[in-house]
Structures are given as structure tokens and as C-alpha cells.
Amino acid sequence: MEAISAKVKSILTKHDSRKRALIPILQDIQAEYNYLPELALRIVARSLEVPLIDVVGVATFYRAFSLKPRGRYVVTVCLGTACHVRGGPKILAEFQKRLDLQPGETSPDGRFTLETVACLGCCAIGPVVVVDGDYHAQTTTRKVETILKKYLKKEKKNGRSKKDRIH
Numbered sequence: 166m167e168a169i170s171a172k173v174k175s176i177l178t179k180h181d182s183r184k185r186a187l188i189p190i191l192q193d194i195q196a197e198y199n200y201l202p203e204l205a206l207r208i209v210a211r212s213l214e215v216p217l218i219d220v221v222g223v224a225t226f227y228r229a230f231s232l233k234p235r236g237r238y239v240v241t242v243c244l245g246t247a248c249h250v251r252g253g254p255k256i257l258a259e260f261q262k263r264l265d266l267q268p269g270e271t272s273p274d275g276r277f278t279l280e281t282v283a284c285l286g287c288c289a290i291g292p293v294v295v296v297d298g299d300y301h302a303q304t305t306t307r308k309v310e311t312i313l314k315k316y317l318k319k320e321k322k323n324g325r326s327k328k329d330r331i332h
């Protein structure tokens with residue numbers, strides 16, 4: 166609790182006190198925690214002197230923000246029409262099987278969150294999967310294991326665990 170409070174206050178001090186804009190502040194908090202903890206929203210509301218309901222309103226309006234804890238790697242499988250006809254549902258099923266997650270769920274170890282999206286705006290390279298901001302084009306079920314291994318390897322290399330990030 167205290168650690169979140171201190172971290173959010175340090176994020177707030179980085180933003181110009183005269184024109185503190187809510188969205189960049191929320192983006193920084195989300196970058197730190199992979200979601201927006203309730204305590205952080207309360208601190209931001211108090212600091213900006215705006216009602217908490219307004220802060221929550223912005224946080225829930227934008228899909229990029231999450232009020233629920235998310236994994237360090239967010240796997241987003243596109244199920245828009247173009248990706249759907251090229252095998253999107255099969256790719257999603259493969260991620261579900263390998264991660265043992267349903268869309269919207271986060272693994273208990275805090276590594277992965279599985280999500281779906283209606284279109285990522287790059288239909289020509291579908292089926293598309295985005296992990297940790299990286300776009301994986303023309304994905305197939307056979308590529309799923311390779312994709313997941315890449316991020317597990319990355320995590321090992323960084324030597325980070327959930328405890329290192331969430332205080």
C-alpha cells in the first residue's frame with residue numbers, strides 16, 4: 166500500500182503541476198503496474214482535485230487501461246472478420262490450451278493475460294496476435310508455442326519476477 170502510494174506520488178511529481186493531464190498520468194501508472202490499482206486512482210483524484218468517479222470514468226472508457234491486474238505479457242488475439250476467416254479462433258484455442266486461460270483471465274503466476282480484440286487495423290497481415298506490444302503477423306497454431314517461448318525466454322533474461330514489479 167505504502168509502496169503504491171509513494172510510487173504514484175513520484176509519477177505525479179514528474180508531470181507538470183500546472184497542467185497535469187489525467188491520461189498521461191494514468192498511462193504511467195499502467196506502465197508501472199500493468200493495470201490501475203484502486204489506491205492509485207484515489208491518489209490521482211485527490212492530487213488533481215477531481216472527483217474519483219471522473220478518474221474511473223476515463224480509466225474505464227479507454228480499452229488500453231485496465232482496472233483488473235494483468236499479466237506482464239498481454240496476449241491479444243484478433244478475432245475480427247479478416248483474422249477470423251484465416252484461423253483466428255483456432256489460434257485463440259491454442260493459446261487457451263497452452264496458457265490454460267480463458268479470454269480476460271490472467272495466469273496465477275502473473276505472467277500472461279489472454280485477451281481478444283475485434284480488429285487491430287492491420288487486416289492484411291492477419292491473423293494477428295499482439296504480445297507485449299509486438300505484432301505477430303500471419304500467425305498459425307504451430308507458431309503459438311514459439312511465440313510464448315520468446316516471452317518466457319525474455320522474462321528469464323530480464324530476471325524479473327512479479328514481486329519485483331508489484332509492491
Ligand code: FES
Nearest residue numbers: 243245248285288
Ligand atoms: S481483423 Fe484482425 S487486424 Fe483486422
